Amino acid sequence: MTVKKKFIAAIGGSDPSTEEEQMAEEVGRELAKRDAVLVCGGLGGVMEAACRGAQSEGGLTIGILPGESRRGANPYVQIPIVTGMGYARNVVVVKSAQAVIAIGGSYGTLSEISHALQNSIPVIGLNTWSLSKNGQQDNSIILAQNPVEAVEQALSLATNQ
Amino acid sequence: MTVKKKFIAAIGGSDPSTEEEQMAEEVGRELAKRDAVLVCGGLGGVMEAACRGAQSEGGLTIGILPGESRRGANPYVQIPIVTGMGYARNVVVVKSAQAVIAIGGSYGTLSEISHALQNSIPVIGLNTWSLSKNGQQDNSIILAQNPVEAVEQALSLATNQ
Amino acid sequence: MTVKKKFIAAIGGSDPSTEEEQMAEEVGRELAKRDAVLVCGGLGGVMEAACRGAQSEGGLTIGILPGESRRGANPYVQIPIVTGMGYARNVVVVKSAQAVIAIGGSYGTLSEISHALQNSIPVIGLNTWSLSKNGQQDNSIILAQNPVEAVEQALSLATNQ
Amino acid sequence: MTVKKKFIAAIGGSDPSTEEEQMAEEVGRELAKRDAVLVCGGLGGVMEAACRGAQSEGGLTIGILPGESRRGANPYVQIPIVTGMGYARNVVVVKSAQAVIAIGGSYGTLSEISHALQNSIPVIGLNTWSLSKNGQQDNSIILAQNPVEAVEQALSLATNQ
Numbered sequence: 001m002t003v004k005k006k007f008i009a010a011i012g013g014s015d016p017s018t019e020e021e022q023m024a025e026e027v028g029r030e031l032a033k034r035d036a037v038l039v040c041g042g043l044g045g046v047m048e049a050a051c052r053g054a055q056s057e058g059g060l061t062i063g064i065l066p067g068e069s070r071r072g073a074n075p076y077v078q079i080p081i082v083t084g085m086g087y088a089r090n091v092v093v094v095k096s097a098q099a100v101i102a103i104g105g106s107y108g109t110l111s112e113i114s115h116a117l118q119n120s121i122p123v124i125g126l127n128t129w130s131l132s133k134n135g136q137q138d139n140s141i142i143l144a145q146n147p148v149e150a151v152e153q154a155l156s157l158a159t160n161q
Numbered sequence: 162m163t164v165k166k167k168f169i170a171a172i173g174g175s176d177p178s179t180e181e182e183q184m185a186e187e188v189g190r191e192l193a194k195r196d197a198v199l200v201c202g203g204l205g206g207v208m209e210a211a212c213r214g215a216q217s218e219g220g221l222t223i224g225i226l227p228g229e230s231r232r233g234a235n236p237y238v239q240i241p242i243v244t245g246m247g248y249a250r251n252v253v254v255v256k257s258a259q260a261v262i263a264i265g266g267s268y269g270t271l272s273e274i275s276h277a278l279q280n281s282i283p284v285i286g287l288n289t290w291s292l293s294k295n296g297q298q299d300n301s302i303i304l305a306q307n308p309v310e311a312v313e314q315a316l317s318l319a320t321n322q
Numbered sequence: 323m324t325v326k327k328k329f330i331a332a333i334g335g336s337d338p339s340t341e342e343e344q345m346a347e348e349v350g351r352e353l354a355k356r357d358a359v360l361v362c363g364g365l366g367g368v369m370e371a372a373c374r375g376a377q378s379e380g381g382l383t384i385g386i387l388p389g390e391s392r393r394g395a396n397p398y399v400q401i402p403i404v405t406g407m408g409y410a411r412n413v414v415v416v417k418s419a420q421a422v423i424a425i426g427g428s429y430g431t432l433s434e435i436s437h438a439l440q441n442s443i444p445v446i447g448l449n450t451w452s453l454s455k456n457g458q459q460d461n462s463i464i465l466a467q468n469p470v471e472a473v474e475q476a477l478s479l480a481t482n483q
Numbered sequence: 484m485t486v487k488k489k490f491i492a493a494i495g496g497s498d499p500s501t502e503e504e505q506m507a508e509e510v511g512r513e514l515a516k517r518d519a520v521l522v523c524g525g526l527g528g529v530m531e532a533a534c535r536g537a538q539s540e541g542g543l544t545i546g547i548l549p550g551e552s553r554r555g556a557n558p559y560v561q562i563p564i565v566t567g568m569g570y571a572r573n574v575v576v577v578k579s580a581q582a583v584i585a586i587g588g589s590y591g592t593l594s595e596i597s598h599a600l601q602n603s604i605p606v607i608g609l610n611t612w613s614l615s616k617n618g619q620q621d622n623s624i625i626l627a628q629n630p631v632e633a634v635e636q637a638l639s640l641a642t643n644q
Contacts, residue, residue, distance in 0.1 A: 007553075007563075037562070062562065068408070068578070068602075069644045070490075079520070079545065080490075081564055082578040086390070086406040087279060091249045092575075095551070095565040107279035107301075110292070114272035118248060119551075131271070133290050140268075161552050168392075168402075198401070223401065229417070229441075229569070230483050231329075240359070240384065241329075242403055243417040246410075247551070247567040253414075256390070256404040280390075322391050409601060413571045429623075432614070433597035440570060440590035453593070455612050462590075 005060075006158045008151070009039040009097035011112045012046025012105040012128075020104035023126050024049035026147035027101055032059025034155060039064065039097045041089070042073045042080060046103050051076030064093045091115050098158035101150045102128040102141070113141065122157040124150045166221075167319045169312075170200040170258035172273045173207025173266040173289075181265035184287050185210035187308035188262055193220025195316060200225065200258045202250065203234045203241060207264050212237030225254045252276050259319035262311045263289040263302070274302065283318040285311045327382075328480045330473070331361040331419035333434045334368025334427040334450075342426035345448050346371035348469035349423055354381025356477060361386065361419045363411065364395045364402060368425050373398030386415045413437050420480035423472045424450040424463070435463065444479035446472045488543075489641045491634075492522040492580035494595045495529025495588040495611075503587035506609050507532035509630035510584055515542025517638060522547065522580045524572065525556045525563060529586050534559030547576045574598050581641035584633045585611040585624070596624065605640040607633045 010027050012020060028050035031038050038054040040047040042063020051061040055076045063077030066089045070080040083089040087108060094100055094116040102113050103126045116123045117140050124142045131138040142157070144150035171188050173181060189211035192199050199215040201208040203224020212222040216237045224238030227250045231241040244250040248269060255261055255277040263274050264287045277284045278301050285303045292299040303318070305311035332349050334342060350372035353360050360376040362369040364385020373383040377398045385399030388411045392402040405411040409430060416422055416438040424435050425448045438445050439462050446464045453460040464479070466472035493510050495503060511533035514521050521537040523530040525546020534544040538559045546560030549572045553563040566572040570591060577583055577599040585596050586609045599606050600623050607625045614621040625640070627633035 062564075064564070070579075071644065079562060080579070081545075081547070081575065083410075083575050084408040084578050085249075085410050085575075086252075086408070087276065088246075088249045088252045088405075088407050088410075091247075091252075092564065092566050092568075095567050096553075096563070104294075107275045111272050111275035111279060114268045114275055115248065118268035118272060127295055129292060129294050131290060131292065133265075134288055161554070223403075225403070231418075231420075232483070240401060241418070242384075242386070242414065244414050244571075245417050245569040246414075246571050247569070249407075249566075249568050249571075253403065253405050253407075256406050257392075257402070259392075322393070407571075408574075409598065410568075410571045410574045413569075413574075426616075429597045429601035433594050433601060436590045436594035436597055437570065440594060449617055451614060451616050453612060453614065455587075456610055 006036045006155055007039050007097050008036045008154045009093055009100045010050035011100055011109050012103035013109055014043055014045035016045045016104050020046060020127060021049045023147050024103050025053035027151055028053025029057045030148055030151040032057035036155060039093060041093050042077050044074055048074035048076060064089050094121055095119060097121060099154040101154050104128055121159060124153045126150050167197045167316055168200050168258050169197045169315045170254055170261045171211035172261055172270050173264035174270055175204055175206035177206045177265050181207060181288060182210045184308050185264050186214035188312055189214025190218050191309055191312040193218035197316060200254060202254050203238050205235055209235035209237060225250050255282055256280060260315040262315050265289055282320055285314045287311050328358045328477055329361050329419050330358045330476045331415055331422045332372035333422055333431050334425035335431055336365055336367035338367045338426050342368060342449060343371045345469050346425050347375035349473055350375025351379045352470055352473040354379035358477060361415060363415050364399050366396055370396035370398060386411050416443055417441060421476035423476050426450055443481055446475045448472050489519045489638055490522050490580050491519045491637045492576055492583045493533035494583055494592050495586035496592055497526055497528035499528045499587050503529060503610060504532045506630050507586050508536035510634055511536025512540045513631055513634040515540035519638060522576060524576050525560050527557055531557035531559060547572050577604055578602060580604060582637035584637050587611055604642055607636045609633050
């Protein structure tokens with residue numbers, strides 16, 4: 001592989017709905033078909049489904065783990081990064097990506113969305129959070145209709161930072 | 162001082178509106194009057210106004226800094242904690258508090274709100290973000306009408322974790 | 323209190339010898355008598371003894387904790403900072419201090435010594451590690467004969483960073 | 484690639500001697516020939532030489548960066564992990580490896596050696612630090628005579644954590 005590949009994060013919870021899990025797997029497959037590297041938090045749920053999808057198409061998968069051991073990674077993580085930093089690792093997940101696809105998710109996912117927006121890393125949303133402040137809608141999360149659209153948006157918006 | 166005091170974080174941006182800055186200063190004063198310790202990110206804007214308010218009433222102020230030097234703290238921080246970890250320090254700000262008061266704020270503040278909710282630390286909001294997911298309002302941020310109400314809510318809901 | 327006080331870290335293991343524990347307690351007392359703030363990792367052993375000593379003389383004690391809860395702090399910590407970052411918190415302990423006193427200690431203490439030296443923060447040693455590289459002694463750790471001497475060295479060398 | 488590969492860190496300073504740089508490059512080549520993945524801090528000096536060696540033999544290189552941008556990586560890093568956490572990233576470098584080879588190095592390298600020993604990750608040394616405590620030599624750093632021996636030791640001792 002070469003450093004020219006794009007690195008895209010798939011973020012979402014450990015306890016997704018069936019639909020979200022299917023979307024995550026398709027996101028992983030579509031990223032791998034387009035030769036992108038998948039970055040994720042390395043655990044179960046959306047993270048595992050995305051890795052499984054990517055691996056099924058021969059893609060490379062990176063899992064940035066909160067715990068103390070590589071054995072905490074889901075079985076489809078090929079590159080386990082062991083931080084031992086708990087959820088402070090969420091910052092590393094988004095900073096290591098050039099764009100982020102958020103699928104469903106709870107407050108951990110929302111923290112990753114926030115850190116990405118704070119760092120001007122594009123966020124594409126599938127069934128995820130929407131934000132407003134003082135009654136005004138914030139449209140920074142780019143809504144996608146389906147995984148293919150999310151992946152194409154992510155790749156076209158990927159920053160070079 | 163004794164460890165029995167309550168630790169409350171005031172979070173918000175470095176570039177607040179005049180109204181937000183006044184609210185932050187009042188939050189600081191009201192926390193200090195009730196003998197609570199103020200935790201914040203240690204920089205300017207909402208953080209500085211809250212520290213100024215707390216110090217004016219003899220309160221203790223802790224600033225958890227993203228940078229490499231205590232000299233980055235605003236002049237009202239009495240206890241500078243130097244992390245050198247950039248915005249990963251946001252996690253430390255919320256975890257060190259037993260409740261969080263969010264005043265205005267941008268994506269950095271939203272990341273702190275998210276980390277607090279992820280850790281079951283109560284969040285009280287003044288002119289801040291509101292959240293929804295899949296079209297459903299999320300009411301985890303407790304809305305306060307004014308700084309006194311925010312401080313009283315924060316102190317009554319402060320966790321013991 | 324005011325920001326003019328000096329912040330000095332006492333570092334060392336959770337399982338010290340009786341002599342090291344006595345030295346740590348005396349370091350805490352002597353720092354407090356000289357109006358310095360004690361920074362430590364917040365747990366047991368050397369950290370607890372230093373906090374106990376400081377508190378017995380009315381000093382202020384800060385514990386920068388690796389875990390997820392303030393309840394992990396020893397009973398003499400007055401300001402618990404909750405990082406949730408495991409031993410990455412060692413970096414925060416040393417960066418928050420203007421000088422470091424190392425008492426005994428194992429590899430965790432050695433990592434704190436190293437981070438301090440990397441950041442040009444003075445390190446005073448009592449019964450602690452000594453270093454050499456390629457057969458050449460490295461004299462960066464300043465040896466003290468006893469706790470009073472260690473405290474006086476730390477206060478006179480404290481950086482202003 | 485598969486998750487069965489061994490992950491070995493090469494650590495050392497940004498300003499090595501010519502001999503250390505040659506050793507680092509050979510360590511990189513020998514790791515790649517044995518199908519191991521190289522983990523490093525992603526910057527120049529020993530890190531860059533090790534990555535260059537690994538890449539010359541078709542090996543995979545991971546750089547765990549202290550800064551805010553993937554552009555800070557040396558040109559031979561294939562997988563840049565962007566932490567934005569400064570030298571707290573040293574912890575992530577060693578935890579992501581199953582054994583560590585230390586080549587020369589200054590206090591940053593010593594902090595990595597310490598974190599590795601604290602986590603029971605084997606450390607093999609080439610021209611690097613040696614440690615003693617209270618006048619007693621600590622032999623935890625395994626001395627190697629040359630890069631080939633260091634790589635073979637690292638692979639045979641690699642933990643499974």
